[in-house]
Amino acid sequence: MGVGEAEAFSERMKREIQVLEATNVYALLESENLIEEIEARNNKLELHSVNNKRLCEELDKLLKKLYIPPEFVASLTGSSFDESHMVKNIEACDWLCGAIRRLQVPDLDPSYTNMQAVREKHAELEKLKNTFVWRASEFLRNYFASLVDFMITDKTYFSQRGSLKRPDHADLRYKCRTYARLLQHLKSLDKNCLGPLRKAYCHSINLLLRREVREFANELRACTKVGKAPTTWFDSAAGFASSANSVETAALSEVYSKMLTVFIPLLVDESSFVAHFMCFEVPRLSNGSICGSDDNGKTDSGHDSGGSATELGSLNESLQELLNGIQEDFYALVDWGYKIDPLRCISMHGVTEHYLSGQKAGTTGFVRLLLDDLETRISMNFGRFVDDCIYLIEKTECNARQVGVLPYIPRFSILATRMEQYIQGESRDLVDQAYTKIVSIMFVCLERTAQIDPKYSDIILLENYAAFQNSLYDLANVVPTIAKFYHQASESYDQACTRHINMVIFITFERLFLFARRIEELMFTITSEEIQFQVGMSKADFRKMLKSSLSGLDKSINAMYKKLQKNLTSEELLPSLWEKCKKDFLDKYGSFVKLVNKIYLGESVPQVSEMRDLLTQM
Structure with a gap:
């Protein structure tokens, strides 16, 4: 590179690197x-x-x-419903219910509902559901019928001659409970399938219950020995067994009580079982019993049943099918007891009232209706007996020809004593109503009978009212209704006594009291001083009247006693009547003496004290 020095080389390298980096940045910007x-x-x-x-x-x-x-498909479409297979069947039901639910909103996103695969699978599940519901329903209908048929064909299950057997449904319910969860699943799968199943179950159990009630009631009657009690208490032609003992027919009340003791709890339990087993969604009480409804669709507690109204209506329809016809054998038992001893209606009424009050909170509507119907039947029978009594009392009135105590007075006393022995619980009202009807008619007939011959009217009244009081004295002290009529008889007795005694006194001393009455009449129109100057009212007339009236006074008083005694059949009444007669005579004589002293001054008249002494000596 022509660079010999390191610093120069380093400097040159830095410059070339900067140029290269600038070139790279430009290239990046370009791409x-x-x-x-x-x-x-x-x-x-x-x-x-x-x-x-x-x-x-x-x-x-x-x-x-x-x-x-595939195993669920096999269970749902072809598996047996035997108890050994029910676990798998229930498992398949659980899956089917969940599978159907999972293909529905909200478990399934709404956007999937129209997918062909979803629609196809949903249709396949519906087909599975319908197949299973049909198979299970068919099986259960036949199963319920076969259970009951098996029991009905076994004669040893029911009461027989010499063997009274209490029904036991424990095994039946145990076998039914095997399919309780199946019914719950059927309700989830298809609620409409429950109607026919409920009908089939109630029909089958109804056959069993009616057979049980009939055989039990028949054997109860067959093994019960009772004496014959009077059925007509006021018929003279039929005779009268006053010594009839209530103990002889006590078994009738025991039979009826036993019938209710056995079957009312059974029917209550069956009603509750139907409500639970057949999946009715109705209110339940704290003791587990179902809460029945009244005619207004309200529960026992009085609160509106709201959403349960429809279910309560369906339940009541099922209970009617379950219990329909059972009442007939109860009616037959009630009528049987009534024919033997009509007064046993009183104790049977009390037993029914006891069950109504004791079971009301825990029973269903139709069991209460059965008890209500029984109470009505008993009251109707007893009302027929009371009407027969009234008819015979009125018949006695039509044939009345004699004086003295009428036969229905002492007979009512014996009847009332017997009726009091039969009272249990609330049957007090039933008896009091009977007392009111019978005694009211007795008094009306007594008053009419007394008017047949006015000459003996007051004697008939006082003797019969006295007999009524004497025979019912003990009962009147403990029975308010009897006490009311006792007091009414006492007042009527006093009035009849007063009228009769006044008549006896007036006849015996007619001239004396006619003279006194004439004085009282004149005092309304003239002064006291003028009276002795009227025709027939002079002092001479007064002395003549007084002499004829009071001469032989002892004979006159004796004659008054004889008149009081005449035609009186109840000799025990004579002493009290005579005492009252003497008292009333002295009161009237005292009034007469006051009048004489006021009108005929200076005239001598025996004083009241002298007359009292004379009466005392006789």
Whole structure:
């Protein structure tokens, strides 16, 4: 290079490097567009790579959603529904429900819904679903029927002559629970398939329940020994067993109570089981029982059922199919007891009320309806008995020809005593209503009978009202309704006594009290001083009247006693009537003496004290 010195060489090299760098920079500036094109191409290639990777990942996910495992297809389309296969069937159901859900928005991106592959797989899944739902539904319908048919053909399962057997559904429910999850999946796959299944199940169980109720009730009646109680209490022609013992028919109440004790809990449990097993979405109580609805579609607690109203309606339809017809054998038992001893309606009514109050919070609507219907049937039978009693009382009135105590008065006392023995719980109201109807008619008929012959009217009334009080004294102290009629009879008795005694007194001392009445009438029109100057009212007339009325006073008083005693059939009433008669006579005589002292001054008249002493001595 012609450079001998190192410094000169170094300087020269620096200058050449600077020239070279300047040349490179210029060259780079000249090729900028080309570099940009290369960079852009590289960026696109990188973006394509990333997108393709993501697309493959998304397609892999979609392919997994579209994949149908062949073992699940086999289970859904051809597997047996035996208990040993149910685990695999349920697993296939779980997968099918998830697969259908995964091909639907929001689990599936909306942009995929119209893809041909997605539509094809969705159609394939729907076909699988429909096939499985049909197969499972067909199996369950036949399974429910076969379970019940097997039990019904086994006579040892039911009550038989000499063997009362309590129904036991534990094994039946255990076998049904094997398919509880299957039903839940069927509801998820096709909600409409549950209607026919519910109908089939309830129909089959209804056949079993009706058979159980019928055989149990028949054997209950067959093995129950009861005495015959009076069925007509007021029919004179039929005779009357006043010594009939309520213990003889106590078995009737026990039979009815046992029927409810066995079957009401069973029916409640069956209703609750149907609601749970058949996948009804209804409110449940804290004790696990289903919450029934009333006629307004409201729950037991009174709150509106809201979204559950439709389900409650469907549930009630199923329960009606489950329990329909069962009431007939309960009715037959009630009617059987009524024919043997009508008064047993009282205790059966009390038993029914007990179950209504005790089970109301935990039962379904139709079990309560059964109890309500039974209560109505019992009340209707008892009402028929009461109507028969009223008819016979009115018949007695039509045939009344004798005086004295009418036969229905003492018979009602014995009837009421028996009825009180039968009362249980809320049947108090039933009995009180019967008392009101019967006694009201008795009093009406008594009053009408008394008017047949006015001559003996008050005697009939006082004797019968007294007999009513005497026979019901003990009951009136403990039964408010009887006490009310007791007081009514007491008032009517007092009124009849007063009328009859007044009549006896007036007849015995007619001239005396007619003279006094004449004085009282004249006092309304003239002064007291003028009365003795009226025709027939002079002092001479007064003395003549007084002499004829009070001469032989002991004979007159004796005659008054005889008149009071005459036609009186209840001799035990005579002492009290005589005491009242003496008191009323002294009151009337005292009023007479006051009038005489006011009108006929100076005239001598026996004083009240003298008359009292005379009455006391007799």
